[in-house]
Amino acid sequence: MKPAAFDYNKPADLAAALHALSGDAKPIAGGQSLTPMLNLRLARPAALVDIRRQADLLKISEAPDAIRYGAALPHAAFEDGAVPDGTNGMMRHVAGGIAYRAVRNRGTIGGSIAHADPAADWISALLALDARVIVQGAKGETAWPLDRFMLGGFTTVLEAGDLITGVSVPRLSPSARWAYYKICRKTGEFAKAIGAVVSDPDRGVFRIVCGAIEVTPILLEARSVEAALAEIDSRLADHAPAARQLYKTAMRRALEGLGETSA
Amino acid sequence: MASTVVEGEGIGARVRRKEDARHLMGRGRFVGDIQIQGLQEVAFLRSPIAHGHIRSLAKPQGQEAAVFFWSDMASAVTPIITRSTMPGYKLSSYHPLAHEKVRYVGEALAMCVAASRAEAEDLTEAVTFDIEELPAVTDSEAGKAADSALVHEEWGDNLCLVTNFDSGIDEVAKTAPVKVVREYRTARQCMHPMEGKGLVAYWDFQADQLVVITSTQVPHLIRTGLSECLGLDQSRLRVSPPDVGGGFGYKCLLQPEEVAVAWLAMTRKGAYRWVEDRREHLTAGANARQHHYKVTAYADERGRLLGLDAEINVDIGAYSVWPFSACLEAAQAGGNLPGPYDFRAYRARTYSVATNKPPFAPYRGVARPGVCFAIELTIDAIARAVGRDPADVRAENLVQAAQMPYTNVTNKHYDSGDYPGSLAKAREMIGLAAIRERQKGREPDGRRIGVGFSTYTEQSAHGTKVFAAWGLPLVPGFEQATVKLLADGTLEVRAGIHTIGQGLETTLAQVANQALGIPLKDIAVKLGDTASTPYSTGAYASRGMVMAGGAVSKSATELAGRVKRLAAHLMQCKPEDVDFRQGRIHAGEASLSFADIGKAWYLRPETLPEDIDTNGLEVTQGYKPDVDSGVFSYATHAALVAVDPDTGMVEILDYVIVEDCGQMVNPMIVEGQAYGGAAQGIGTALFEESPYDSSGQPLASTLIDYLLPGPTELPGFRIGHMETLSPYSAHGIKGVGEGGAIAPAGAIVNAINDALQELGAEIGQIPATPERILNAIFAAQPKQAAE
Structure with a gap:
């Protein structure tokens, strides 16, 4: 379980990084998903482009309606409150529940999104928050909603030469409430089911996400517990009853818990 | 019956483990830590197919000398064949590298050698093969069916062994007022020792022998098994186990990889290492509990x-x-x-x-x-x-x-x-x-x-008797241990069982301490090496403390008697008046250190009487429970x-x-x-x-x-x-x-x-x-x- 040979380079700036990525290359930041894929030889790029310490990818820019986080920020920065938060604590809560602390120290928000494991936390949480994935590529910069960025399990719109540079997360109103409930077989494992909810009446936002299905998490149309459970039953009709039960339970508990997580 | 606090360091004492210090400091010596000049790394190409006929296998051009198939070793190596005296038991030939057929995903097809593991894995990817896939048997119930695919065609069915036991149930079945019927299933598991299998093998020209440093519970058995498979005299085969990062039964067997890598070292006279990785363990090692x-x-x-x-x-x-x-x-x-x-x-x-x-x-x-x-x-x-x-x-x-x-x-x-x-x-x-x-x-x-x-x-x-009744080809008998008092009064304990994390370096020292009173810090326990320890079938069946403990107890008790007789002479008293307290040897007001005894025996024998027991201060005794x-x-x-x-x-x-x-x-x-x-x-x-x-x-x-x-x-x-x-x-x-x-x-x-x-x-x-x-x-x- 050793990787195939690859070249390693550490570009001086973002422009050089983007240039290096135009060939058969993969960016590596924390390496928490890519390294196992390399060792299993499921990923075998000719070159790795180390972007972990790119200043542009560690930047945070605050606007009145959103905060943009650099893609190479580790989960631990969110968990520790080392970055500003516009989500009434939702991102901090979600970050603190990702895998184990060792993974959170190195793993990055951009890397998690790029890997697009359907069971990963950021995918579902950021969809509920209606965040945008900022992708820099040959065609310039594109801001993708999560459910359009992700084409399916482990598949995204990213093409050779593309790099996720950041995530833009809308600021919630002070009165906004959120809930995030996940079911894991054991601490630190990928979730079997995720229910993520953001309720921000002042901004007219109410988003319910059912996540950790094999494909892109789904944004439900339902607006009540009963309707959400019924919608899961109908939209995930091809899942086994036990699996559906987990999605419904995560969703019910998220919605029922909504009141308890207001700021 | 409640446990009481035992003073001192003997049997029953809550003492800290002697072996922990090196492990806590990361100074253990596992297979992966071994450094030998010119050591080459081995990777195995493993079958991606569960069941199939091997139609072709080809080495990458220019790399023929670094890639090995069964055909390369067939003339020199006997496959692993486990005989049994159980009636109806069917034999299988387990080839270190697959021969004619593959029978599970993960079965080794080829052995590849390079300077690093990554390069050896590159070679495995360059081997080309064609396997004609056969229907697989994946369930014991389906495998019993008359129309099932056959894992071994020559058997005629998939039943390696069927046993029947009946003490007479018919009467109870007819008359019992309560009848409960259930079906139970347990999953197939991997054992997951922290360290997987692995070994280093090299030819020692000085001793003119093959040295196998393998992560095993049963070093003396591995010598027997390798000798049989490789046709190499046991006197030219030393199995020297390093620190072992957990066994759990996974390492109480002769591994096909051990045979293959030992063959490499024997025939190429070089040094080779293979270490199982977690993926190999999860696939080729899913072998328990089902x-x-x-x-x-x-x-x-x-x-x-x-x-x-x-x-x-x-x-x-x-x-x-x-x-x-x-x-x-x-x-x-x-x-x-x-x-x-x-x-x-x-x-x-x-x-x-x-x-x-x-x-x-x-x-x-x-x-x-x-x-x-x-x-x-x-x-x-x-x-x-x-x-x-x-x-x-x-x-x-x-x-x-x-x-x-x-x-x-x-x-x-x-x-x-x-x-x-x-x-x-x-x-x-x-x-x-x-x-x-x-x-x-x-x-x-x-x-x-x-x-x-x-x-x-x-x-x-x-x-x-128990193992013999199971019809196994290899039956445990007596366990032996050596205790040796050295000239400076420290003690060496040697036994052929191996330590795999279960604390034997401490507990065997405690048993010796019980007989002699020598402090644990002055007792060195050396285990497993076939070059320096008495034969033992090894660490399995929860036998270590009973068997090796019994052997150390017996040897240490014999040594205690010899020490008492020497001490009695030096202190001018009767042996029965001598006792061991606080790590010293006492007789009334007089006392000696163990170093005094060691010195007298090894360095100053002129101080000893003419009729002294010449067997000295090294004792090997055998043990078996009553x-x-x-x-x-x-x-x-x-x-x-x-x-x-x-x-x-x-x-x-x-x-x-x-x-x-x-x-x-x-x-x-x-x-x-x-x-x-x-x-x-x-x-x-x-x-x-x-x-x-x-x-x-x-x-x-x-x-x-x-x-x-x-x-x-x-x-x-x-x-x-x-x-x-x-x-x-x-x-x-x-x-x-x-x-x-x-x-x-x-x-x-x-x-x-x-x-x-x-x-x-x-x-x-x-x-x-x-x-x-x-x-x-x-x-x-x-x-x-x-x-």
Whole structure:
């Protein structure tokens, strides 16, 4: 379980990084998903482009309606409150529940999104928050909603030469409430089911996400517990009853818990 | 019977482990740490196909000298063939590299050598092969069918061995008022030692011999096995085990990789290393625990077990491992299913069914985690059938203390103990009465709580007759140990058993200390190396402390006598007036150090009398218990769980172990064995599973898919000790290595079923995953599933 040979380079700036990525290359930041894929030889790029310490990818820019986080920020920065938060604590809560602390120290928000494991936390949480994935590529910069960025399990719109540079997360109103409930077989494992909810009446936002299905998490149309459970039953009709039960339970508990997580 | 605090460092003392310092400082020496000039790394190309004919295999151009197939070694190497005297047992040839056919995903096809492991793996990718895929056998039940594909065509079926035992069940079956019928399944598992298999092999020109530094539990057996496979004289073969990062049975066998890499070193006269990686372990090493039971139990109206009728199927994988064979598991299962219970009507048919999976190996507990699960769930099912508390029914069915020694229906001779006593103590520690009260109310979080018990016996240090009766090609006999007092008064203890993390460097020193009083810091324990230790079949079957402990005790006692006679001369007294205290040798007011004795013997023999015993200060003695059918440890485990009926998730709220391993040599090590074993047992109960699809592909090839319990999944174990000395072994010691792993699945699933009782749901398959628990609830309450 050793990787195939690859070249390693550490570009001086973002422009050089983007240039290096135009060939058969993969960016590596924390390496928490890519390294196992390399060792299993499921990923075998000719070159790795180390972007972990790119200043542009560690930047945070605050606007009145959103905060943009650099893609190479580790989960631990969110968990520790080392970055500003516009989500009434939702991102901090979600970050603190990702895998184990060792993974959170190195793993990055951009890397998690790029890997697009359907069971990963950021995918579902950021969809509920209606965040945008900022992708820099040959065609310039594109801001993708999560459910359009992700084409399916482990598949995204990213093409050779593309790099996720950041995530833009809308600021919630002070009165906004959120809930995030996940079911894991054991601490630190990928979730079997995720229910993520953001309720921000002042901004007219109410988003319910059912996540950790094999494909892109789904944004439900339902607006009540009963309707959400019924919608899961109908939209995930091809899942086994036990699996559906987990999605419904995560969703019910998220919605029922909504009141308890207001700021 | 309660354990008392033992002063000093001898038997019974709670002393810290001598070996921990190097491991805590990262200074252990494992296979991966070894450095030898010119050492080459080996990687194996493994079959991606479960079952097929090898049509072609080709080496990459220009790299022919670095790639090896079976055809390269066929003229010099004999495949691993495990014979057995069991009637009807069928032989398999387990080739170190596949020959003609592949029979499981992960079977080695080619061996590739390079300067680094990564480059060796590059070579494996460059080997081209064509395998004509055959239908795979992936289930023991389907494998028994007349139209099944055949793992070994020459067998005519997939049955490596079928056994029948019947003490006479017909009468009970006709007359028993209560009949309980159940089916149980246990998952295929990997053993997951922290360090996988691995070895370094090189040719030692000075000694003119092959040196094999292999991560093994059984170095002396590996010498025998390699000698047979390689046709190399044992005198030219040294097996020198390094630190071993856990064994659990995974390393008590001759590994095909050991044969292949040793052959390389023998024929190329170079140095080679192979280290199993986690992916190899998860696929090629998924070799344990998979049983399928069909059980009918007969009882009276009070739940008294009258008879048991069982069909036991073991999914043995593709080949028979050496020396324990593919059929030890079924032999142990059939013989141990009656467990600690007193009943006389028993029928068992066992089927060892070959499948296209890795060859079955004996994992900590060997069959008993499975049989304990089956019998313990059956006892609870009987209790529910007669409407009584399972703890009461269990207590009445256990062999009672007054019946000891007790020979059970399968001729297991339980030497000593108070089985109901351990259950009573566990019941009190877990607080059964309070739990039953609590169950009358509702839990505030909507979960349901349940309590479960599991009582087992652990045959340990079973000896010559037992292994011979299993028909194995290699039978343990006597255990020997050497003790040697050196000139400076320090002591060397040498034994052929190996340390695999179980603390033998400490406990064997404690046994020597008991006889001589030499402080542990002055005792060096050297284990396993065939060049310097007496023959031992090794560390398995919970035999180390009983057998090697007995041998060290005997040798140290003999040495103590010799030291006393020398001391008596030097102190001008009688040997019987000499005793050992505070690490010195005393006679009345006079005293000597052990260094004084060492010095007199080695350096100043002129101070000794003419008629001195010339055998000196180095003693090797052999040992075997008075009765060597095994000494039986036992324990009761009790689990309190909370089951979330909406998710099927289980949390262990409390876990109690009440164990009796006879005389404890070091209670901290006994507790560590109990906790570590129980942690593995919790993995068996709730998490660990290597599923296969119908084409024989393993579906858990990374630790994302194969869940191991971590610290957050494990309860804070609470332990109670009982110490019923064995009448047969030195110091009354019984083995303790395996027991912890035996009981958890029974206790936990009984607790889950207790929690689910109100819902009418019951499970009989492990691991008890959320999905299985939810499906059981759905089956009991079809309305909920439809919602």
